[in-house]
Structure formats: C-alpha cells, structure tokens
Amino acid sequence: MAQKYAVFKRRKEARKLLGSAVYVVFLVAVLVSVMGLAVLLIDIITGGLPWFSWSLITNYPSRHPEQAGLWPALIGTLWLMGLTAAFSVPVGVGAAIYLEEYAAKNRLTALIEVNIANLAGVPSVVYGLLGAALFVQWMALERSVLAGALTMSLLILPIVILASREAIRAVPRAYREAAFALGATEWQVVSGVVLPSALPGILTGVILGMSRAIGEAAPMLVISGLLFVTFIPTSPMDKFTVLPLQIFNWVSRPQDEFQGLAAGGIMLLLAVLLSMNAIAVYVRNRRQVKSDE
Amino acid sequence: MKAQRLDDAKVADTKGSGKPRRKLGGLIIKGILFLCALVSILTTVGIVVSLVVQAWGFFVEVAPIDFLTGTRWSPILKPRSYGVLPLVAGTLLVTAVAAIVAIPIGLATAAFLSEYAPDKARRILKPILEVLAGIPTVVYGYFALTFVTPRIQDWLFPDMLVFNALSAGLVMGLMIVPMVSTLSEDAMLAVPRSLREAAYALGATRVEVSLRIVIPAALSGIVAAFIIGLSRAIGETMLVTIAAGATPKLTLNPLESIQTMTAYIVQVALGEAPRGSAEFNAIFAVGSLLFVMTLGMNLLGHWVVTRWRLKY
Numbered sequence: 001m002a003q004k005y006a007v008f009k010r011r012k013e014a015r016k017l018l019g020s021a022v023y024v025v026f027l028v029a030v031l032v033s034v035m036g037l038a039v040l041l042i043d044i045i046t047g048g049l050p051w052f053s054w055s056l057i058t059n060y061p062s063r064h065p066e067q068a069g070l071w072p073a074l075i076g077t078l079w080l081m082g083l084t085a086a087f088s089v090p091v092g093v094g095a096a097i098y099l100e101e102y103a104a105k106n107r108l109t110a111l112i113e114v115n116i117a118n119l120a121g122v123p124s125v126v127y128g129l130l131g132a133a134l135f136v137q138w139m140a141l142e143r144s145v146l147a148g149a150l151t152m153s154l155l156i157l158p159i160v161i162l163a164s165r166e167a168i169r170a171v172p173r174a175y176r177e178a179a180f181a182l183g184a185t186e187w188q189v190v191s192g193v194v195l196p197s198a199l200p201g202i203l204t205g206v207i208l209g210m211s212r213a214i215g216e217a218a219p220m221l222v223i224s225g226l227l228f229v230t231f232i233p234t235s236p237m238d239k240f241t242v243l244p245l246q247i248f249n250w251v252s253r254p255q256d257e258f259q260g261l262a263a264g265g266i267m268l269l270l271a272v273l274l275s276m277n278a279i280a281v282y283v284r285n286r287r288q289v290k291s292d293e
Numbered sequence: 294m295k296a297q298r299l300d301d302a303k304v305a306d307t308k309g310s311g312k313p314r315r316k317l318g319g320l321i322i323k324g325i326l327f328l329c330a331l332v333s334i335l336t337t338v339g340i341v342v343s344l345v346v347q348a349w350g351f352f353v354e355v356a357p358i359d360f361l362t363g364t365r366w367s368p369i370l371k372p373r374s375y376g377v378l379p380l381v382a383g384t385l386l387v388t389a390v391a392a393i394v395a396i397p398i399g400l401a402t403a404a405f406l407s408e409y410a411p412d413k414a415r416r417i418l419k420p421i422l423e424v425l426a427g428i429p430t431v432v433y434g435y436f437a438l439t440f441v442t443p444r445i446q447d448w449l450f451p452d453m454l455v456f457n458a459l460s461a462g463l464v465m466g467l468m469i470v471p472m473v474s475t476l477s478e479d480a481m482l483a484v485p486r487s488l489r490e491a492a493y494a495l496g497a498t499r500v501e502v503s504l505r506i507v508i509p510a511a512l513s514g515i516v517a518a519f520i521i522g523l524s525r526a527i528g529e530t531m532l533v534t535i536a537a538g539a540t541p542k543l544t545l546n547p548l549e550s551i552q553t554m555t556a557y558i559v560q561v562a563l564g565e566a567p568r569g570s571a572e573f574n575a576i577f578a579v580g581s582l583l584f585v586m587t588l589g590m591n592l593l594g595h596w597v598v599t600r601w602r603l604k605y
Contacts, residue, residue, distance in 0.1 A: 019500040026409065029401030030418065033474075036467045037425050043440045044432070094329030102323050103330070116333045121521065121591040122584065123528025125555050126340060128562070129580040133343030137568070154336045161333070185315055187322045215429025218530035218555070222562040244431045244531070251435050251535055259439055266432050273427060281420075 044270070048263030056264050060230050061246065065257035070265050073246035075232040076145065077214060080242055083149030084156065084213050089206055091153070092160030093195075096202075099161075100168040101190055120158035127155045128222030136223060143224045146236035151219050156209035163205020167198040200283050207280040211273050217244035243269050344584060347577035351375075354571045360578060366541035366557075368572045375575060377582060379541040383458065383551035387533055388526045390462020390547055391469060395526075396519055398466070399473025400508075403515075406474070407481035408503045426471035434535030437464040442536065450548055456538030459547040464536070465526050473522040480514020481507050513601035517594040524590035528583060530555035554579050 059069025095116075103109040131151030141147040171194050179189045195202075220242055226249055229241040241249075243265060250262035352360070355375045363376015402422075406415060441460040446453050453459065484507050492502045508515065538550030539560055552560075558576045566573040 015498050019498045022500045026401045026405040029398045030405050032398050033425060033470050034421055037421060040436045043436060091329045091332050094326045098326035098330040102326055112330050112333060115337055118591055119333060119336060121524060121587060123587055125530040125558055126580055126584050129577060130340045130343050133347050134339050186319055211427060217431045221559055226563050244429055248431050262435055266435060277427060
C-alpha cells in the first residue's frame with residue numbers, strides 16, 4: 001500500500017512538472033504574438049517618426065523624398081470611403097433586415113446564407129479581378145474612384161451583413177411583439193422598433209467594414225494601377241490613389257528615404273485605423289451599458 | 294346599438310381601403326430588401342462570370358493542361374511558357390512557413406485564453422489580437438522587408454536574398470495567428486463545462502484537461518480554424534508582393550526569391566500588358582485557380598465543422 005502510494009506520489013510530481021512546463025510553453029506562444037506586435041509598432045515608429053510631419057500629409061507625391069507627401073492619397077481614401085459607405089451600408093443593412101425579419105426558412109435563404117459566408121473567405125485580390133472585368137471594362141467606368149468604391153462595397157458587404165444581422169437578432173422579441181400588438185405593420189416594426197435598438201451594433205459593424213476597406217491595397221491596385229497621382233479627384237469618375245497604395249509605392253522603391261516615407265504613411269494609416277476601432281469599441285460599450293438598464 | 298354599427302363601419306372601412314395599400318407598400322419594401330440580399334448571390338455570379346469569361350481568352354491560346362501541369366512560368370520572356378506550377382509552389386511554400394508559425398502559436402494562444410487566462414489577461418490579450426488582425430497587409434509587408442529580412446540575414450543566413458519566402462512566411466504566420474486562435478478558442482469555449490469538471494473530479498490536472506479533454510473535444514473546430522487560416526494565407530497579396538519577390542520558381546528552399554499566384558496578378562496589374570493579350574488574361578486564369586483553391590478550403594473547413602462536430 002505504502003509502495004503504491006509512493007508511486008502515485010512520484011507520478012503526481014511528474015504530472016505537476018509537466019503541467020508547469022506546458023503552461024510555460026503556452027505563455028511563450030502568447031508572448032510571441034504580443035512581442036511581434038510590439039516590435040512591429042516600434043519598427044514603424046522608429047522608421048517613420050523622422051519623416052512624419054505636416055508636409056507629409058499636405059504635399060503631393062514627388063521624386064524628391066524630402067518634398068513628397070500623400071495628400072492625393074488621403075483625399076482619394078476619403079472619396080473611396082464616402083462612396084463605399086453610400087453603397088454598402090444601405091445594401092448591407094437591407095440584406096440583414098431581409099434575412100432576419102422577412103426571409104422564409106427555405107432553400108433560397110439557406111443558399112444566400114452559405115453564399116455570404118463563402119464570400120467572406122474570397123481573397124481580396126479576386127474582388128479586384130471582378131472589379132477590373134465588371135466595373136472597369138464591361139461597365140466602362142475606367143479606372144475611376146467609382147469603380148474602386150463599387151468593388152470595395154462588394155468586398156465589405158459580408159462584414160456589414162454579418163454584423164448587422166447579429167445586432168438585429170439581439171433585439172428582444174418582446175419589443176417586436178409589443179409593436180405588432182399595437183397594430184404596427186411589419187415595416188413599421190422594423191423601422192420604428194428594431195432598427196433604432198440595433199443601431200449601435202450596426203454602426204460597429206459598419207465601422208469594422210470601413211476599417212477593413214481603408215487598409216485594402218490589393219483590389220485597388222488591380223483597379224487603379226500604380227498611378228503617380230499629382231491631382232486630387234473632384235468627381236467619382238476621376239482616377240485616384242489611396243493611402244495603402246501610396247505606401248506600397250514607397251515601400252517598393254529601394255532608397256532608404258522612401259522606406260522612411262512609407263513608415264510615416266503607415267503611422268498615419270494606423271492612427272486612422274486605431275481611432276476608428278476605438279470609436280467602434282466605444283459604441284459597443286455604450287450599447288452594453290444601455291441594455292443593462 | 295347605433296354606435297356599435299358605426300364602429301363596425303369604421304373597421305370595414307380600414308379593411309376596405311387602408312389595408313391593401315399598406316399591404317402593397319409592405320410588399321414593395323420586402324421586394325427591395327430581398328434585392329439587397331440578392332446582391333450577395335449576384336456578387337458570386339459576377340466573380341465566376343468575370344473570371345471564366347476573361348480566362349476563356351487565355352485558354353484559347355494556352356491549353357488548360359499545359360497551364361495546370363507546366364513547370365515553367367515565363368509570360369514575358371520568350372520562349373513564352375504558361376505553366377502555373379511555379380506560382381502554386383511559391384504560394385504553398387510561403388503558406389507552409391506561415392502554418393509552421395501560426396498553427397502552434399494560434400493553438401497555444403487559444404488554449405491559454407480558453408483554459409488558463411484570468412479575466413484580466415483576456416481583457417488585455419483579446420484587443421491585442423484584434424489589433425494584429427486589423428493591421429493592413431501592406432504594413433506587414435513593410436515589416437517583413439525592412440525588419441525581419443535584415444535580422445535573418447544578420448543572425449542566421451547571411452546569403453539569403455532580400456526578397457525571400459522565409460520572412461514573408463514568418464510574418465504571414467504572425468498575421469494569421471489571430472484568426473487561427475480566435476476560431477480555435479470559439480471551438481474550445483463550446484466544449485461543455487461538465488466534461489472538464491468530470492475530468493477534474495477524477496483528479497486530472499489543468500494541462501491534462503486542456504490537452505486530453507478540451508482539445509480532442511474541440512478538434513473539428515480547431516482543424517477548421519487551421520484550414521480557414523491557411524486559405525487566408527493562400528489568398529494574401531500585398532505582403533508577398535512586397536517581401537517574397539517576383540521570381541517564379543519551382544523550389545522548396547524558403548531562402549530563395551519566389552513568386553506567388555497573387556503577386557503575379559499584382560505584377561501584371563502594375564505593368565503595361567495590353568488588355569486582351571494572353572499575358573493580361575493570364576491573371577484571370579491564375580485568379581480562377583486561386584478562387585477555386587480558397588473556396589475549396591473554406592468549404593472543407595465548414596464541412597469538417599458540421600461533419601465531425603461532437604454533439605452534446
């Protein structure tokens with residue numbers, strides 16, 4: 001008996017030791033990602049800070065790195081974001097309302113749902129090919145900011161739809177039933193009750209979709225090419241460039257100065273992205289506080 | 294009596310004139326919303342049609358069998374050759390390096406978050422992973438080219454080329470860790486508490502519960518997370534365009550410069566290839582192959598989840 005207990009005790013020690021070892025392995029793995037992010041940010045800030053100035057933001061691109069800036073890319077990004085939001089928000093929210101509030105449980109609905117899940121996994125460069133064929137060539141929109149925005153809208157549509165659906169699903173059934181009991185029509189319930197309560201969640205989804213769109217370079221590259229843009233777009237049919245494309249342009253030059261400019265551009269891009277994410281988190285948290293009441 | 298009849302008349306009135314209009318309005322709204330949902334189907338149709346139509350122009354000039362089995366990709370230099378295998382090999386090489394990084398780290402991160410981390414650690418770690426997932430890929434390209442490659446040259450392989458599959462793959466691994474870990478963690482959190490508690494009651498340690506109860510029970514979701522993460526890596530474009538090079542090559546050596554399928558598409562989009570030439574249409578043939586590969590992997594991932602999910 002005592003002998004058996006000794007064996008048990010010894011094995012217990014070994015198991016405990018193994019446990020601590022594996023815990024350390026897990027911890028190291030977690031630290032790798034955290035360190036990776038830290039090193040990445042430090043690398044960008046040390047590379048970009050000397051180049052980060054007002055003239056970087058307000059100047060036009062130039063062959064002389066000390067005069068180069070990304071003003072047209074910044075304005076191009078604003079154009080692209082505005083048009084993309086104008087297309088993707090109504091269509092995305094409309095599709096979410098249809099799937100949550102109207103759709104019958106049939107094969108067509110199931111097909112649409114599977115299809116949206118798969119679209120979320122299509123590589124972004126393939127969306128670029130779609131845009132290059134459909135919008136640029138067949139619809140003759142040429143390499144315009146409109147063609148870019150339509151492509152980008154299709155790209156972020158799955159994100160907007162999925163987030164909006166979740167937000168709409170989270171609205172308690174009782175709200176709808178109360179409105180129906182008062183004689184409201186289906187649309188009155190949706191527009192007067194469901195949408196207002198789901199708004200913060202939908203907004204979070206829209207911001208996440210837009211922050212995806214703001215950083216996407218590959219599809220825009222296929223559509224607009226790598227332009228040396230010395231003008232800012234004044235209509236949806238103008239040619240354009242966007243922040244990640246200007247950054248790519250600079251990264252792909254061999255001189256150190258342009259690498260520095262690229263890092264400066266990345267700092268601006270990340271600042272915009274992080275503030276968008278912060279807004280999304282703020283909106284999300286506000287909603288949580290409200291629903292606790 | 295009279296008053297009641299008046300009420301009845303009112304009811305009849307709303308039934309008679311008001312309701313059909315309300316009904317018609319409702320139908321129109323429903324129709325518009327349905328069209329919004331239909332856009333997603335049309336997108337898929339649009340992708341398939343544009344890829345097929347444009348790739349058709351390419352396959353008239355190059356036999357599909359030569360495209361799929363050829364081992365030399367030389368669309369510009371004569372003699373021209375359109376064998377896609379070097380591009381596929383380059384893509385898979387980078388993806389394999391990414392998998393070596395992302396699978397163990399992603400799995401360990403998921404296990405840590407789901408089984409070990411106190412609430413406080415989760416509240417710090419989850420946003421960090423979200424930030425990692427949200428960083429644009431062009432930024433990862435900059436990082437691979439200007440930081441990771443020089444460090445590898447300094448410390449490990451001084452002869453490594455500036456553009457290489459290794460650093461692109463390593464950074465891509467870091468990039469897809471959040472995706473792999475989030476999806477795996479979701480699968481682990483779905484394992485019922487009772488399984489863990491039963492194991493603890495039998496005297497299992499925390500590691501034994503994690504490795505022998507939770508991970509096996511969540512295996513279908515974890516495998517799906519790997520597959521979906523790698524499908525993301527295959528379709529990734531800017532990172533490999535910036536850091537992995539533009540040299541189509543059939544090689545297993547990650548220190549060499551290669552070209553991925555996506556990087557070729559970008560190269561042609563940047564160049565002056567005239568629309569309608571075989572060289573231009575080749576990007577749609579490559580794009581079709583890319584679309585089929587990623588779609589296949591995503592479907593496989595969903596299939597694994599639904600087919601092998603343990604029901605509790």
